[in-house]
Amino acid sequence: MQTIKASLYFPIDMTDKPFITDLVRDYGLTVNVLQAEILPGRPGKSVIDLTGSEEDLEKGLIYLSEHGISVHMFTTSIIHNADNCVDCGACVAVCTSGALQIKAPDWKLSFDPKECVRCKQCVKACPTRAINVNVFQ
Amino acid sequence: MKRDFIEVNEKIKAGKAVVMTAEEAAELVASDGVKAAAKKIDVVTTGTFGPMCSSGAVLNFGHSEPPIRMGKITLNDVECYGGLAAVDTYVGATQPSNDKGMQYGGAHVIEDLIAGKSVKLRASSYGTDCYPRKEIETQIGLEDMNQAMLFNPRNAYQNYSAATNSTERTLYTYMGTLLPNKRNVTYSTSGALSPLLKDPELRATGIGTRIFLGGAQGYVAFEGTQTVFNHHELESGGDWYGGVTLAVVGDMKRMSAQYIRAAVFEGYGCSMFVGIGIPYPVLDEDFLAQLAKPDEELFTRVFDYSVPSRSRPALRLVSYAELRSGEIELDGKRARTAPLSSLRIAREIASELKEQVQKGEFLLSEPVQYFERGKVNKPLNIK
Numbered sequence: 401m402q403t404i405k406a407s408l409y410f411p412i413d414m415t416d417k418p419f420i421t422d423l424v425r426d427y428g429l430t431v432n433v434l435q436a437e438i439l440p441g442r443p444g445k446s447v448i449d450l451t452g453s454e455e456d457l458e459k460g461l462i463y464l465s466e467h468g469i470s471v472h473m474f475t476t477s478i479i480h481n482a483d484n485c486v487d488c489g490a491c492v493a494v495c496t497s498g499a500l501q502i503k504a505p506d507w508k509l510s511f512d513p514k515e516c517v518r519c520k521q522c523v524k525a526c527p528t529r530a531i532n533v534n535v536f537q
Numbered sequence: 538m539k540r541d542f543i544e545v546n547e548k549i550k551a552g553k554a555v556v557m558t559a560e561e562a563a564e565l566v567a568s569d570g571v572k573a574a575a576k577k578i579d580v581v582t583t584g585t586f587g588p589m590c591s592s593g594a595v596l597n598f599g600h601s602e603p604p605i606r607m608g609k610i611t612l613n614d615v616e617c618y619g620g621l622a623a624v625d626t627y628v629g630a631t632q633p634s635n636d637k638g639m640q641y642g643g644a645h646v647i648e649d650l651i652a653g654k655s656v657k658l659r660a661s662s663y664g665t666d667c668y669p670r671k672e673i674e675t676q677i678g679l680e681d682m683n684q685a686m687l688f689n690p691r692n693a694y695q696n697y698s699a700a701t702n703s704t705e706r707t708l709y710t711y712m713g714t715l716l717p718n719k720r721n722v723t724y725s726t727s728g729a730l731s732p733l734l735k736d737p738e739l740r741a742t743g744i745g746t747r748i749f750l751g752g753a754q755g756y757v758a759f760e761g762t763q764t765v766f767n768h769h770e771l772e773s774g775g776d777w778y779g780g781v782t783l784a785v786v787g788d789m790k791r792m793s794a795q796y797i798r799a800a801v802f803e804g805y806g807c808s809m810f811v812g813i814g815i816p817y818p819v820l821d822e823d824f825l826a827q828l829a830k831p832d833e834e835l836f837t838r839v840f841d842y843s844v845p846s847r848s849r850p851a852l853r854l855v856s857y858a859e860l861r862s863g864e865i866e867l868d869g870k871r872a873r874t875a876p877l878s879s880l881r882i883a884r885e886i887a888s889e890l891k892e893q894v895q896k897g898e899f900l901l902s903e904p905v906q907y908f909e910r911g912k913v914n915k916p917l918n919i920k
């Protein structure tokens with residue numbers, strides 16, 4: 401089993417198809433939708449995590465591209481360097497996915513890579529440069 | 538019940554003072570009532586660790602052989618002031634470097650020096666009979682300097698306004714990144730731990746007050762620039778205070794890079810996180826009631842930073858407890874809230890200060906002079 405993260409871009413006529421149900425039912429994948437901007441009559445975008453065996457993932461991705469959905473696999477990850485972090489919270493202000501959080505009781509920054517949609521807003525927003533982008537090989 | 542500075546210091550010296558952080562004091566007052574708590578607590582400590590742009594350092598390099606009257610001065614390619622005598626300078630936190638721009642600035646020079654690193658000093662001069670040298674280039678660290686004093690003309694804002702953005706585009710400001718359509722709100726004051734918010738009438742803060750500054754013992758040098766005493770009684774029954782700032786001074790050689798950190802606000806420039814804490818004597822019950830106010834009873838205002846004017850309209854009043862909840866309502870919609878100052882480090886400062894007072898290492902000082910009241914903040918009118 402492995403998890404991959406990707407952006408999906410839907411052409412206008414595809415935004416109302418139940419592709420997620422298909423991925424789950426026909427390909428045995430677990431789908432976690434992290435972000436979705438889908439409006440009828442407009443091209444749509446969504447960011448998802450897909451979990452499954454290598455074989456099922458491959459089949460699922462082929463299914464998507466056969467239906468005109470372009471898939472962009474994430475090739476970067478966000479690294480939070482706790483040693484440089486002062487727990488100010490400036491990055492939390494821009495993290496609309498909720499991957500970065502700062503709250504009671506300890507008010508220490510927490511980062512959940514699973515929720516991250518790689519928008520990279522936090523990289524610039526961090527005043528101590530404690531957040532970096534790591535590029536996969 | 539009344540106490541004065543002398544009495545409290547006697548107790549501290551005898552190792553008998555009861556010291557609590559402002560958060561601990563708030564809990565005790567909530568459970569035992571202000572009367573009983575005031576009998577018990579002698580000192581309440583506060584702390585804040587936020588970006589404070591109006592900061593910098595006065596440095597004295599000592600004289601070279603032959604000597605130079607430094608005119609143009611840079612430290613790690615950050616321009617420093619050359620209009621003082623011979624080998625004195627002032628490096629301002631927000632000054633960007635010539636080579637790296639805002640990614641490395643005066644605040645980074647100050648942080649590097651405090652962290653024990655040496656920096657490259659370059660200076661030039663026109664040469665005089667008494668100061669013949671025209672150029673100098675060398676590495677220099679804090680231990681090489683005669684004096685290195687952090688001197689920040691405007692720090693520890695009593696109550697900074699929270700920020701939001703009503704436009705369609707993202708704004709990059711000293712209040713952080715503000716998302717379009719008021720989707721987020723940033724705030725910078727440490728609420729219940731914030732020094733001047735706990736002494737709103739400045740009963741125990743003034744010129745000469747000994748403070749925790751960047752890990753060392755520093756002092757309030759003067760009222761901070763733009764200081765005004767603002768107080769409004771709120772319809773809800775509470776109070777809103779704001780406007781007082783502090784000019785602070787302290788020995789950089791004794792500071793720690795844990796409590797002074799350079800900051801870069803994308804699109805705005807450099808700033809510096811400064812750690813400040815003030816211990817307050819519990820002068821009487823009224824004062825403890827102020828010192829122990831929780832986030833629920835402390836308020837600030839939210840301003841729209843996209844209005845390009847010095848007189849922006851306030852959108853709403855908000856308590857620090859609401860801001861701390863992570864979300865507030867703004868014009869009927871929810872906006873995510875995020876701090877810019879570190880509550881984690883503010884707590885560390887208040888606790889560290891508590892420990893130092895308990896051990897008798899930190900005595901309180903009565904102001905030699907209180908700040909002048911009744912001033913108004915003058916705008917700069919273009920004539």
Ligand code: SF4
Pocket residue numbers: 478494495496497498499500515516517518519520521522523
């Ligand atoms: S890149 Fe940063 S801001 Fe964007 S979702 Fe990930 S953690 Fe949040």
Ligand code: SF4
Pocket residue numbers: 480484485486487488489490491492509525526527528529530531
């Ligand atoms: S903005 Fe940077 S320093 Fe501040 S909490 Fe986020 S990662 Fe830490």
